[in-house]
Amino acid sequence: MDFRLGEDQLALRAGMRELLARRFGRERLRAAVDPPGQAGPGTGAVRLDRALWRELGEAGFFALRLPQERGGVGLGLPEAVLVFEEAGRALLPGPLVATHLAAGEVPGAATGECVVAAVDGHLVEWLEEADVVRGDVAQAVALRAVDPLTPVHRVPRAAPHDPVAALLTAAEQLGSAGRTCALAVQHARTREQFGRPVGAFQAVKHLCAEMLVRVETARSAVYAAAVTGDPLDIAAARLLADEAAERGARDCLQVHGGMGFTWESDVHLHLKRAWSRAHRGPCAAQAEEALAAGLLTAAERPGT
Incomplete structure (x- = not known):
């Protein structure tokens, strides 16, 4: 199987890397981990950058696989993998997967106006920052997250996993x-x-x-x-x-x-x-x- 990327795919990856380098480079990453006024490193509440979220929406990050007739970019899963690879490289925080999967189903998810969290197994990330939560979060309990940029809650009723x-x-x-x-x-x-x-x-x-x-x-x-x-x-x-x-x-x-x-x-x-x-x-x-x-x-x- 030939995994060499086409010109459009290379341009997509380069564009996403450039966007993240400009909007979430190392200085922004460290500022997110150590916001001003904290008692110590990693001790404060984690907040989502809504402006960056909307900019991701404008760039088509969330609507990448949504058909063009529904206002999306109309690309496929291989292209989505490329942009999520770049997000992982930059340690971009937020419920990226949940919001991407909600595009076309939850109003505002495709454009980044709405932050969507989802129960995955027994866990849900970014529950308190989400505008919409998919799944049963009754009796959700906050956990002490090992990652300072990924707040996590545990729920008693597990949701099925999405491949x-x-x-x-x-x-x-x-x-x-x-x-x-x-x-x-x-x-x-x-x-x-x-x-x-x-x-x-x-x-x-x-x-x-x-x-x-x-x-x-x-x-x-x-x-x-x-x-x-x-x-x-x-x-x-x-x-x-x-x-x-x-x-x-x-x-x-x-x-x-x-x-x-x-x-x-x-x-x-x-x-x-x-x-x-x-x-x-x-x-x-x-x-x-x-x-x-x-x-x-x-x-x-x-x-x-």
Whole structure:
């Protein structure tokens, strides 16, 4: 299968990266994590940037898959994966997946005028900032979130998992994995120890190489699942993307050494977001069970 992007897809990805770099670059990310007037880092209430949300709507982020006759962009799941990959790379906060899936069904979701949250399994993100919540949130209980930019509530009644939501989450994980790989390589090239760049040491080379392999393996799986839309392909993509994001962030931390553990470094934010996303939708064990069942079913078919 040929996963080379077309000119329009490359332009879409570049445009989204440019928009996020301009509107949610590192300074804005750090300001969101450490807003002025807080008692300490990560101790204040998290607020959603409504102006940025509307700008995403104007750029077609939420209406990307909505047909043109209904006011959308009219593109498909592969293009949605590309923009969500960029969102993951930038650590863009907010209920992006829920609002995207609500476009065309909830008034204002497509344009970014309405923020939509949704129950996914037993969890719902950004409940208090949402204008519309899809699912039963009675008796919702706030949890202490590991990610400072993802407030989470737990609900007693679980909602079914949406395969498209799982794929878009995998795309976000892929973007984060790619970013931590790039951060590790950049640090390995510029940080010196004993008069040499730390990237000259074999252990660091191996860490960076393994990160890249995981990223590209996950990328192939995510892009393939976006083309096929098959639930088993999505389950495989989700497993690989979660692994690439979580292990990549941990390895990036190791490449950075002691400074990677400091609050001022961005590496820990990618690790915490990866952990947070990994609990969205089906867990790893559920995805593994689905894949195993699919393989057994295929093996039992005549002629296989």
